[in-house]
Amino acid sequence: MQFKHSGRYTKCSQLLLLLLFFINCSVHAQDSLKNLPEYSLPLTGEKLVIAHCMTNIIRYKDHPYEDSGNPDFYDKTGNITAPLGGLTQVKPMANDLMANATLDESVEFEMRAAIRSGIDGFQFYYVLGLPDWDNIIKAYFRVAEAKHLNFKFTVCISHPNGGTEALKVAEYARRINGIMDEVGHNNPHWLRTPDGRLVVYQWLGDGLADIPADKQGLPDQFYIARAYKRLADDVHERFACVYTINTMINKQKLDDILDYFPAVWIWTLPYSNDYLGNMVADECKARNRNFTGSVFSDFYTSKLLKKGTWDMYHTANEAADAGISNVERKYIITGLSYNFRKLFEFGIKQNVPIINVITWNDYPEGHHLAPEINHNDGFSILLNYYKSVWKDLPSPYSDRDVAVVFFKKYKHNITPKPYNIPVKSFQREVIPTVWEDSIEVVTLLKAKGRLNVNGQYKEVAAGLVSTKFKMSDGPVNVSVSRNDIVTVHFTTPEGITSHPYRADRLTYSFSSEFNRFYKDLYPGFTPEYSHEYNPGFVKSDQNN
Structure with a gap:
């Protein structure tokens, strides 16, 4: 067939060629994001413990904790949440100390406490629409530099939903550029790969991308990676994105992720024999990607939620108005210290480059390590021990015996009265509930010893040995002896009860290191104690 050489046909041919050019360019652009060589490069130059930090859950003058973590709503009387038996079931120790502190003093406390817990840096929960949080992040950089604290920072792009990709990328870029303009791209406190990429975390971060109805045969992860590449370009950086896995996935979905991202982390999936991390870690090794380990101590929310949802009553007034009949709390069975220990042991076995701590300070969800009167120092003691094993260093407790006790305040089948707010386990039960109906003592002994718990x-x-004992009402008395010489002795400030007045499935821990751990933590800091079910508590009983 011959074409007439008219101007009309010439223009049509030119348009067709131009269209084919753009299609080829589009395909080339798509292909250019898959399996980049940099995805196989190391994520860190040394092993690091990086904690997810809730940016805004911090106490300083005129900035209280959010209501679901605010000690003002802890007691069952004397506040607007009394009809609920108290909204919060956590009590951060920093509240009174930092009530009149500056922002800089507050972030210094957080970092010093985190360092003592074995944490090397924070990845900040980073959401759209709250630019004031950037001032908190800038303060962390400012204070870390001024006080010569060896601590790393990055952002965790979290559920960026609503609006178009272009608008979301523009807001994040504007804000991150504002931080970097002040603290500097070359600031040594940024968490970077050895080749200079900025390590950026995601938590449910897929929403940054516009994913078209016609995906042209490409997986969602291409469009997600493209959105993060656009964000990286707009902040004049190269990103090493750590993709979050927040639910059970199959190998095909994982392969799609690893085609476009260099690293992954798993959120709060508890450890079991069929732990998803086995498949993820194996595939990361096969694909030469970075599998990063995750640990979480607990999961029991002080948040009050609308029944059957994750819709939260954000204020104490809202929660009180809703009433007990319209609310519930979420829960993951963690088996006292079992889940934390097994996840850390799994990370050690996989020789991961980063251990992610979920979380530093999310008191409302109850998986915090920051100083608080229920969790205390117990999980931090375990973290410091396991960190030494992971990094092939001497144990920080090699010169002494240590004991850490874990328990729930009441057995799982007891009905609290009168404030029985429903507690819903929202994941497949992989750890038996009855495992939590015990007193667990984790010992770190120099040599074989005799452990005594309530006689x-x-x-x-x-x-390291975990030992279980029967629950009995009252405080828990723990001692270790060897050759008839007592090397450890303490009595827990908190007690166990058969008559709880409110639902409360938060794990309580206490250790023989308590006084040593909190001594000289920060000028003016003194620890507080939970003793709801130990009315005879006397501080001098702590002989550790």
Whole structure:
């Protein structure tokens, strides 16, 4: 067939060629994001513990904790949430100390407490629409530099939903550029890969991208990676994105992720024999990607939620108005210290470059390590021990015996009265609930010793050993002896009860290191104690 050489046909041919050019360019652009060589490069130059930090959950003058973590609503009387038995079931120790503190003093406390817990840096929960949080992040950089604190920072792009990709990328870019313009791109406190990429976390971060109805045969992850590439370009950086896995996925979905991202982390999936991390870690090794380990201590929300949803009553007034009949709390069965220990042991076995702590300070969800009167220092002691094993360093407790006790305040089948707010386990039960109907003591002994818990004796070996005892009402008395010499002795400030007045499934821990751990933590800091079910508590009983 011959074409007439008219101007009309010439223009049509030119348009067709131009269209084919743009299609080819589009395909080339798509292909250019898949399996980049940099995805196989190391994520860190050294092993690091990085904690997810809730940016705004911090106490300083004129900035209280959010209501679901505010100690003003802890007690069952004397506040507007009394009809609920008290909204919050956590009590951060920093509240009184930092009530009149400056922002800089507050972030210094957070970093010093985190460092003592074995944490090397924060990835900040980073959401759209709250630019004032950037001032908190800038303060962390400012104080870390001024006080010569060896601490790393990055952002965790979190559920960026609503609006178009272009608008969301523009807002994040504007704000991140504002931080970097002040603290500097070359600031040594940024968390970077050895080749200079900025490590950026995601938590449910897929929403940054516009994913078209016609995906042209490409997986969602291409469009997500393209959105993060656009954000990286707008802040004049190269990103190493750590993709979040927040639910069970199959191998095909994982392969799609690893085609376009260099690293992954798993959110709060508890450990079991069929832990998803096995498949994810194996595939990361096969694909030469970075699998990063995750640990979480607990999961029991002080948040009050609309029944059957994750819709939160954000203020104490809203929660009180809703009433007990319209609310519930969420829960993951963690088996006292079991889940935390097994996840850390899994990370050690996989020789991961980063251990992610979920979380530093999310008191409302109850998986915090920051100083608080229920969790205390117990999980931090375990973290410091496991960190030494992971990094092949001497144990920080090699010169002494240590004991850490974990328990719930009441057995799982007891009905609290009169404030029985429903507690809903929202994941497949992989750890039996009855495992939490015990007193667990984790010992770190120099040599074999005799463990005594409330008059029950058991012989325990050297090293880390977890030992279970029957629950009984009252405080828990723990001692370790060897050759008739007592090396450890303490009584918990909190007690166990058969008659709880409110639902409360938060794990309580206490250790023989309590006084040593909190001594000289920060000028003016003194620890507080939970003793709801130990009315006879006397501070001098703590002989650790």
